[in-house]
Structures are given as C-alpha cells and as structure tokens.
Amino acid sequence: LVGWAHVLQGRYDEGISALERALEEQERTGDLRQRALLERRLGWAHLGQGRFERAFAVISAARADFRSVGDLVGEAKANMEMGLARIAQGLYAEGLEHIGRTLDALRMSGDAHCEAEALWALGRAHNEAGRRSQAETLLQRSLEMLRVIGDRDDELRVLVELARLRLADGDPRAGEKAAEQAVEVAERLQACDGLGLALVERGRARLALGQVTEAQSDCERAVELLKRSQSGERWRADWALALVLEQTEEMTAEGSERVKELLRRAVAFVGWIREQLATEDVNRRAALTRARSGPARDLFRILQPQGSEEANVVSREWMLEDADASPVAST
Numbered sequence: 001l002v003g004w005a006h007v008l009q010g011r012y013d014e015g016i017s018a019l020e021r022a023l024e025e026q027e028r029t030g031d032l033r034q035r036a037l038l039e040r041r042l043g044w045a046h047l048g049q050g051r052f053e054r055a056f057a058v059i060s061a062a063r064a065d066f067r068s069v070g071d072l073v074g075e076a077k078a079n080m081e082m083g084l085a086r087i088a089q090g091l092y093a094e095g096l097e098h099i100g101r102t103l104d105a106l107r108m109s110g111d112a113h114c115e116a117e118a119l120w121a122l123g124r125a126h127n128e129a130g131r132r133s134q135a136e137t138l139l140q141r142s143l144e145m146l147r148v149i150g151d152r153d154d155e156l157r158v159l160v161e162l163a164r165l166r167l168a169d170g171d172p173r174a175g176e177k178a179a180e181q182a183v184e185v186a187e188r189l190q191a192c193d194g195l196g197l198a199l200v201e202r203g204r205a206r207l208a209l210g211q212v213t214e215a216q217s218d219c220e221r222a223v224e225l226l227k228r229s230q231s232g233e234r235w236r237a238d239w240a241l242a243l244v245l246e247q248t249e250e251m252t253a254e255g256s257e258r259v260k261e262l263l264r265r266a267v268a269f270v271g272w273i274r275e276q277l278a279t280e281d282v283n284r285r286a287a288l289t290r291a292r293s294g295p296a297r298d299l300f301r302i303l304q305p306q307g308s309e310e311a312n313v314v315s316r317e318w319m320l321e322d323a324d325a326s327p328v329a330s331t
Helices: 002-008 012-029 032-048 052-068 072-088 092-109 112-128 132-149 152-168 172-189 192-208 212-229 234-246 253-275 282-291 294-306 309-317 320-325
Strands: none
Touching (some): 072 112, 132 152, 152 172, 172 192, 234 294, 253 282, 253 294, 309 320
C-alpha cells in the first residue's frame, strides 16, 4: 500500500522499491491473485517512468496470473494497461487492440470503474492518432463516470488529455480551462507527475493565448517536477518549454542555445524509449519514430538554416523526409 501510494503521487523510485519488496514477500505465500495485483501496480510504476517494454512484460505476467485464477476484471485491467504501454509508445493500433479486449471482458463483468479507465485509454489513443471527434466522446463519457465514482487520480488523467484535445482543436481557452482543473486536482492529491503534465498543457494553452510569461513559468515548473519524478513523459515539458522560449521577446544567443538543448534532450529521451524496442522490431520502431517525431521536427527546423550536419542526422534518424505522410504527435 505504501508503494502504491508513492506511485500515485509520482514518486516512482520509492514506489518501485516498496512494490518489489512486497512482491518478493508475496512469492512466499503462493497467492496468485495478490501476486497479480502487485505485478499490475509494479507495471504501472514502470509505465510512469517510461520503461514501456518492462511494464508490458510485468503486466503481461499479471494478466496470466489473473487468468489462471479466473479473475476477469483483473485480466481486463491488465489488458488495458498493456494497451496503455503501446499507446505511450505511439503504437496506437496495437494499443487499441488490447483495450478492445478489456471492453469485451467488461460486457460480462460490468465493472464501471474499469470501463471508465478503458474509455480514457481509448480516448487518448484516438486523440494522439488525430481522430479527435471520437476522442471527445470517449473522454467526456469517461470524465462523467469518474466524477460519479469519485476517482480523482483518473479524473486528473482525463482532464490532461482533454486539455491536449482542446489545444489540438485550436481552442486554447478551453484547453486552459481543462488544464486549470487538472492542476487543481493534482495539487489536492499532491501528485507530482500529474501536476507536471497538467502544467505542460496549461503552459501550452497560455502560449497560444499570448501569455508568454505565464506560459514560461508553467513550463519551467513542469520541467522541474517531471525531472524530479523521473517521468516517462518529461520530454513533453522540455519540448513545450523550448517552444515557449522561442517566443520570448529577446532571444539571446544563450537563449537560442537553451532552446536547442531542451529540444535535444526531448529527442534523446524519445530515442531512449525507441531503443527499448528490439533492433529487429522494424515496424514498431518505425511507427514510434513517426508518432513521436515532434521534438525532432522542431529541432530540425531550427538547425536546418545553419546547414549543420546535426540537422541531417536528425532528419535521417527521425524519418523527417516522410514528414508530409507522417502524423505529428501533439504534446
């Protein structure tokens, strides 16, 4: 319980340490259901820090244990979290397949909480893939259900995704409103990771509204929070802050270099996520590259006028020659 509390507040290192110790103790009892629950929670912690292949493997083991004891809801939740790992990697089709299995199982079990979580996961996948009208319906339904259930952690995740959706729709005022609600929930929960992600979206909304100083403050704070939690999505904060700093009134040489360094850091982190996939897994690596090429595109845009070899390397590694045919993931 202590480990899970740490995970929910974005203190992943402490959470993983406690959960791994609990799992070692649980192995001695032979209780498969409890072991599966611990594996699911440990997998969620790995998800939070961006170790998506490790998360997928741990949660897959949990799914097998849930299946062996006939726990349909546990198996459904494991399928959903395996889908989330794939969505976070930009592998939307595979993620949707896993979450579809979750919804199939829920038709038999009728677990409303798990259904709300699955609707959020589906909404996230459709939003990132650019199918925003589908995402809107799913996310709104999920939010309504979660507010009735009273799960603030999941409500926070849906609000962050709704803020991203509003920004993608070109409505920064609505994006700021959703992000502000997410910030309030995260602060109440003392959720370090969730607060960082909410601040990224509020900063992006404020930038779009011309509030550059406020946007910079939000994004600076987000960078610090997501770095502290070692979040698997901290590349979003680096990317957002770089774009904010580009819009400051006086871009000095030092400021320009900081923008490039932030983008390099975001690109390197997404590259680390890609490197978790086996070298021979060509199709998945290509799909992740296309879905997560946004920071690389902006780095290339800045480097290209300088005619540097670095620009050519970025273009090759992130398949930017296919830019017109590739979907661009939003922050």
